[in-house]
Amino acid sequence: MSNSTSDVSKHRTFLIDTTKCTGCRGCQVACKQWNQLGAEKTTFFSGEGYQNPPAMSEHTFTRIKFKDYQKNGQNEFAFYKEMCMHCNEPACASVCPVGAFVKTPEGPVVYNAGRCIGCRFCMIACPFGIPKYEWSKAFPLVKKCTGCYSRVKEGLQPACATTCPTAISYGGRSEMLAEAERRLKNRPKHYYPAIYGKEEAGGTSVIYLTHQPLDELGFKKVTLRPLPSYTWQALRLVPGIFLTMGGGLSLISWFNHRKERIKQEEAFKNSKVAPETAEPETREEIQ
Amino acid sequence: MTAAARIIINEVKGYHNFLKFMIGLVVLAVLASAVRFVFGLGSTTNMNDTYPWGLWISFDVVTAVPLAAGAFTLGAIVHCFHIKKLEPLVRPAIVTGFLGYSLVCIGLLLDLGQPHKGWHTLVYWNVHSPMFEVSMCVMAYTTVLFLEFLSPVCEKFGYHMPLRVLRWLEMPLVIAAASISTLHQSSLGTFFLIAVDKLHNLWYNPLLPLQFWMSAIFTGMSIIILEATMVHRYLGQPDESELLEVLTKILPWVLGAYLAVKIAAMAFLSHGPLFDRPALLALFLVEVIVGVIMPMVMFMKESNREDNRMQLRGASMIIFGVVLNRFNVSMFGMIQADQVIYYPSVVESLVTIGIIAGHILFFVLLAKYFPIFEHHPETVDYSLPDHFHEVDGHEHGQAKGVEA
Numbered sequence: 001m002s003n004s005t006s007d008v009s010k011h012r013t014f015l016i017d018t019t020k021c022t023g024c025r026g027c028q029v030a031c032k033q034w035n036q037l038g039a040e041k042t043t044f045f046s047g048e049g050y051q052n053p054p055a056m057s058e059h060t061f062t063r064i065k066f067k068d069y070q071k072n073g074q075n076e077f078a079f080y081k082e083m084c085m086h087c088n089e090p091a092c093a094s095v096c097p098v099g100a101f102v103k104t105p106e107g108p109v110v111y112n113a114g115r116c117i118g119c120r121f122c123m124i125a126c127p128f129g130i131p132k133y134e135w136s137k138a139f140p141l142v143k144k145c146t147g148c149y150s151r152v153k154e155g156l157q158p159a160c161a162t163t164c165p166t167a168i169s170y171g172g173r174s175e176m177l178a179e180a181e182r183r184l185k186n187r188p189k190h191y192y193p194a195i196y197g198k199e200e201a202g203g204t205s206v207i208y209l210t211h212q213p214l215d216e217l218g219f220k221k222v223t224l225r226p227l228p229s230y231t232w233q234a235l236r237l238v239p240g241i242f243l244t245m246g247g248g249l250s251l252i253s254w255f256n257h258r259k260e261r262i263k264q265e266e267a268f269k270n271s272k273v274a275p276e277t278a279e280p281e282t283r284e285e286i287q
Numbered sequence: 288m289t290a291a292a293r294i295i296i297n298e299v300k301g302y303h304n305f306l307k308f309m310i311g312l313v314v315l316a317v318l319a320s321a322v323r324f325v326f327g328l329g330s331t332t333n334m335n336d337t338y339p340w341g342l343w344i345s346f347d348v349v350t351a352v353p354l355a356a357g358a359f360t361l362g363a364i365v366h367c368f369h370i371k372k373l374e375p376l377v378r379p380a381i382v383t384g385f386l387g388y389s390l391v392c393i394g395l396l397l398d399l400g401q402p403h404k405g406w407h408t409l410v411y412w413n414v415h416s417p418m419f420e421v422s423m424c425v426m427a428y429t430t431v432l433f434l435e436f437l438s439p440v441c442e443k444f445g446y447h448m449p450l451r452v453l454r455w456l457e458m459p460l461v462i463a464a465a466s467i468s469t470l471h472q473s474s475l476g477t478f479f480l481i482a483v484d485k486l487h488n489l490w491y492n493p494l495l496p497l498q499f500w501m502s503a504i505f506t507g508m509s510i511i512i513l514e515a516t517m518v519h520r521y522l523g524q525p526d527e528s529e530l531l532e533v534l535t536k537i538l539p540w541v542l543g544a545y546l547a548v549k550i551a552a553m554a555f556l557s558h559g560p561l562f563d564r565p566a567l568l569a570l571f572l573v574e575v576i577v578g579v580i581m582p583m584v585m586f587m588k589e590s591n592r593e594d595n596r597m598q599l600r601g602a603s604m605i606i607f608g609v610v611l612n613r614f615n616v617s618m619f620g621m622i623q624a625d626q627v628i629y630y631p632s633v634v635e636s637l638v639t640i641g642i643i644a645g646h647i648l649f650f651v652l653l654a655k656y657f658p659i660f661e662h663h664p665e666t667v668d669y670s671l672p673d674h675f676h677e678v679d680g681h682e683h684g685q686a687k688g689v690e691a
Contacts, residue, residue, distance in 0.1 A: 055336070056336075057336065091481055094413075094415045094416065094481070095415075095416050095417065095418060095481050096413060096416055096418075097407075097408050097413055097416045097418035097419035097422055098404075098407040098408055098410075098411040098413060098419070099411050099412070099413040099416075100411075115404075115407055115411055116400070116401060116404070117399050117400070117401045117402075117404045117405055117407050117408065118399045118400020118401040118402075118404075119398075119399055119400075119418060120339040120340060120400070121416070121418050121478070123336070123339035124339055124340060124478075124481070124482060124485075124621075125481040125482070127483065127484060127485075129336075132336050133328075133329075133336060133339060133400070134329075134400075135327065135328055135329025135330075135334070135335060135336075136327055136329050136330070137327050137328075137329075137400075138324055138325065138326065138327040138328075139400055139401055139403075140327065140328055140329070140400040140401075141400060141401070142400075220484075221484070222483075222484055223483050223484060225483075227481055227483060228415060228481075230480045230481055230483055230493075231415070231417055231477050231480045231481050232415060233480075233493065234417075234473070234474075234476075234477045234480060234493070234496045235414070235415065235417060235420060235474070235477060238420060238470055238474070241469060241470060241473075242466050242467075242469075242470055245465060245466040245469045246462055246463070246465075246466040249363060249367045249461075249462045249465055249466070250462055252367050252368065253366060253367040253369070253458060253461075253462065256367070256368065256369035257369070259369075260369065
């Protein structure tokens with residue numbers, strides 16, 4: 001679960017200005033190098049557009065998506081870097097039965113493979129569809145962007161942010177938000193007036209600026225409420241329901257059994273059956 | 288060949304062909320699960336990153352758990368609400384429940400990527416996870432059902448001491464069963480509350496857990512009707528339709544309450560369009576009309592409640608409805624408009640078929656070798672002990688005060 005003591009405004013945050021992205025895909029390569037991810041055999045146009053590989057996978061934690069569009073009669077590209085959003089209150093961390101996902105105080109949401117039992121609930125829960133599974137293996141684990149936690153811990157920047165020549169800034173969340181606001185204010189015509197990730201899923205440690213409307217670029221429209229709150233509103237009732245149910249049924253059973261016992265005793269008394277010889281002795285002992 | 292093996296083989300040879308067929312299906316499922324462990328989930332199932340959960344979660348877990356709800360429902364009806372005449376139905380219901388939950392555990396272990404680490408849920412608690420809640424409850428409840436199931440086993444072998452302990456534990460176990468079941472039946476619905484913007488609005492609303500719990504109750508009763516009717520038809524047990532009438536009298540009330548909650552939740556608590564996907568709307572209507580409204584109307588008429596054939600028909604419709612409901616929530620309703628459709632692979636199907644066949648097979652075998660039906664509750668005093676010496680009594684040297 002999200003660490004309530006950690007300060008959200010200090011979480012290390014990616015500010016990805018897609019208007020500055022050149023589509024060089026250095027980030028994809030750097031990511032594979034640092035995380036030692038295998039190559040995927042790809043062919044051109046196997047997916048929707050120029051992007052390759054056609055989808056994120058256990059071998060691909062980040063990917064530049066290409067969007068064709070026309071401007072003044074010219075063909076143009078817009079880009080969108082797909083990666084884990086490192087939510088402030090991650091859905092994956094809240095649904096994992098063994099707590100294999102943790103939102104670190106530094107910002108990245110990290111995954112503890114040693115704990116994972118492989119139930120894939122994180123994949124169902126993630127609103128951005130980020131966790132991927134090692135489908136090729138007999139005993140698969142989940143794979144996802146680590147936010148380069150091993151680097152961030154030591155004061156370095158993530159591999160993709162280090163490599164990116166133009167578009168990625170990395171720093172405290174409040175600084176990055178202020179920077180994004182400043183850019184929006186200075187060049188209102190240049191940007192689509194929204195900061196994706198500022199409030200999405202309750203706020204994330206990856207925020208985007210774009211030129212295109214968000215949905216056209218392939219950004220998912222997600223709820224602004226932190227996702228863990230959706231399940232917690234039901235789960236928080238669990239102890240109460242357990243006690244009410246147990247207590248209520250115990251009471252009902254006790255009354256019903258008591259009624260039954262009294263009825264039996266009454267019936268016995270009214271029946272005027274001559275007590276057997278052993279009877280008085282037994283009675284005494286009961287009383 | 289040893290004598291023991293020869294006896295077993297002769298015994299199996301004597302089985303009805305239907306049972307032999309079931310044994311064949313179970314063997315196939317065991318082979319299929321071996322294939323899954325050798326070749327991996329990806330190549331043997333049709334699950335992928337778009338469909339992380341397939342048939343195994345949708346049927347073997349999310350659907351099988353309410354289908355095994357008969358034991359806790361009937362336990363509460365008979366022992367807590369004291370409708371004692373239904374007692375003869377309790378033991379078969381417990382056997383059905385115990386088998387059901389054991390098979391849920393097996394199905395879950397096959398589906399996990401790291402089944403050898405399943406015990407981690409006991410150690411690394413995450414109380415915010417509905418999956419944690421369900422796995423703890425399923426483990427606890429399987430234990431409870433196992434203890435309840437021990438009664439016929441002890442009777443069979445004439446173990447008197449454990450029987451007395453079990454008798455003493457009976458009420459606490461019944462109450463624990465109902466409380467634990469309430470929690471995990473509803474928490475299965477909580478699973479899908481996290482799928483905001485994924486599960487379609489026809490099913491997504493904050494009252495999904497309540498609906499899952501209520502539907503588990505009427506499914507439990509329907510399963511008991513189905514099971515008692517089948518046992519009467521094919522295992523030569525007496526016709527219990529008079530007892531089942533009590534259940535068919537309760538059913539319309541539960542179904543009506545469920546329908547009211549479902550419609551109210553849809554009308555007032557869901558956000559976004561309800562009727563934008565015709566295929567989903569059709570599935571929803573079939574689920575509600577065939578699975579809820581028709582049996583409810585049917586059982587409102589007394590002649591239908593008493594009729595053996597109508598009882599079975601209504602119960603089957605309810606069961607069909609709940610199976611469709613669980614698939615709608617956990618699979619169909621989660622498919623986005625632009626996604627390719629998932630269908631289970633051969634291995635997935637063989638395993639699930641084998642689990643159903645295994646349930647039937649083990650039920651028949653248990654009924655064959657253990658006193659499941661030969662239980663005469665009228666000889667047993669089920670009142671809560673109000674003092675401690677009653678059972679020990681004064682009959683020294685006599686047979687112990689338990690039925691055997």
